[in-house]
Amino acid sequence: MDLSRPGYFSAALWRKSLPVASFTRKLDALLPESLDTLPEALRQRIDWCCKLDAGRALPSTRLGDMKMEKRQEFYFLDLMRHAKGFGWDMRLDWRFGDVTEVPEVPALLKSRPIGEDNANSVVMPLDYLRHFKFPDDPVPLAEKRPLAVFRGRLGSVQAQPARYAAVMQLHDHPRHDVGQVNTREDLPPAKGWMTIPDQLRYRYILAPEGNDVATSLKWIMNSNSIAVTPPLEYETWFMEGRLVPGEHFIGVKPDYSDLDEKIDWAESHPEEAARINRNAKAWCAQFHDRQTENLVAALVLQKYIEATGGLAHSRIQRNLFFPAG
Structure with missing residues (x-):
C-alpha cells in the first residue's frame, strides 16, 4: 500500500466505521484451525512478538472502551484494524508511543527493550505507515x-x-x-x-x-x-x-x-x-506481503488473548496456543 498519511488515515477511519461482524468473518477465515500447518518461520515470528505463557491475569479494559487520543491516532487505528474482529468485549492493555520500558502487565505496544525479560511487551505493527515504508532504490x-x-x-x-x-x-x-x-x-x-x-x-x-x-x-x-x-x-x-x-x-x-x-x-x-x-x-x-502480515498480527493477538485468559470474551472461539490438557 502506497498511501500518504492523510490517505491512510481516511482509509482507516472508513474501516473503523464497518460493523464488527464483517471483521470477524474475515478474521475467522484468516486464522487456521490448527498451528500444525503454519510455516515454522511464521511460528517463530509469532512466538517472538508474543513471549507470554498461559495463566496471565485477564486485562480489565474492553476493546470497545478504547478511545482515540490526540497524537496517537495511527496507533489506535492500526491496533483496531487487527483487533476489531475479536469483538468489542476483547480484553487488553496497551502502551502507545515510543515505549522503552517493559510494562508491569502484558500489553500491546510498538517497541520494547531488547532482552530476555520483555515478555510483558507484546509487539504489534503499530504506526505502521511511518515505520514500514520501503521506497524504491534504482542505484546499484x-x-x-x-x-x-x-x-x-x-x-x-x-x-x-x-x-x-x-x-x-x-x-x-x-x-x-x-x-x-x-x-x-x-x-x-x-x-x-x-x-x-x-x-x-x-x-x-x-x-x-x-x-x-x-x-x-x-x-x-x-x-x-x-x-x-x-x-x-x-x-x-x-x-x-x-x-x-x-x-x-x-x-x-x-x-x-x-x-x-x-x-x-x-x-x-x-x-x-x-x-x-x-x-x-x-x-x-518477509514484511512485504500484507496478507502474511495480517495473519501474523492476528495470531499474535490470539496468543495474547489465550495467555491472558480472555477466550470467553472473544468472538473467535479457538484454542490454538494453549490447548486444554
Whole structure:
C-alpha cells in the first residue's frame, strides 16, 4: 500500500466505521484451525512478538472502551484494524508511543527493550505507515558514493544517545556527511535536509536509534545501501533484536571510533559488502506481503488473548496456543 498519511488515515477511519461482524468473518477465515500447518518461520515470528505463557491475569479494559487520543491516532487505528474482529468485549492493555520500558502487565505496544525479560511487551505493527515504508532504490550498491551519511532531527543526549554521539563525533569528519537538521545552542551548526533519495546516493547510511528504534533502519536495509549502526537496544515488529552485525548491517562502536575501519573493510571486500546488502533485503522481504502480515498480527493477538485468559470474551472461539490438557 502506497498511501500518504492523510490517505491512510481516511482509509482507516472508513474501516473503523464497518460493523464488527464483517471483521470477524474475515478474521475467522484468516486464522487456521490448527498451528500444525503454519510455516515454522511464521511460528517463530509469532512466538517472538508474543513471549507470554498461559495463566496471565485477564486485562480489565474492553476493546470497545478504547478511545482515540490526540497524537496517537495511527496507533489506535492500526491496533483496531487487527483487533476489531475479536469483538468489542476483547480484553487488553496497551502502551502507545515510543515505549522503552517493559510494562508491569502484558500489553500491546510498538517497541520494547531488547532482552530476555520483555515478555510483558507484546509487539504489534503499530504506526505502521511511518515505520514500514520501503521506497524504491534504482542505484546499484557499486555505483553509490563510498561514504557514510546521516541526517535527522536531534533530541537530547538522554533521549537519543546514539544519534547525539553520531553528530558530535562525526559532524566535522572530512570523509563522511553527518549532521542534524535542527538548530540548538549545544549542537554543531545544522546541515541541510536530505530526502531519502538524497541519502540513497551513499553506499553507507548511519541508522542510530532515536527515542526507541531507528525508523530509517527498515528502508535502509530494504535499499541498495548498507546500514551502519552501533549496538541496538530496542526492537519492534521488524524484529531488530534478531538482526546480526556483519550479516544484516555493519556494526560500529557506540562512539563511532571504528567507523573508518569498518568502511575501509567493506570497500576492500566488495563481495562481503554485497552479501550483507543481500541479507538485509532478504530480511525486509518477509514484511512485504500484507496478507502474511495480517495473519501474523492476528495470531499474535490470539496468543495474547489465550495467555491472558480472555477466550470467553472473544468472538473467535479457538484454542490454538494453549490447548486444554
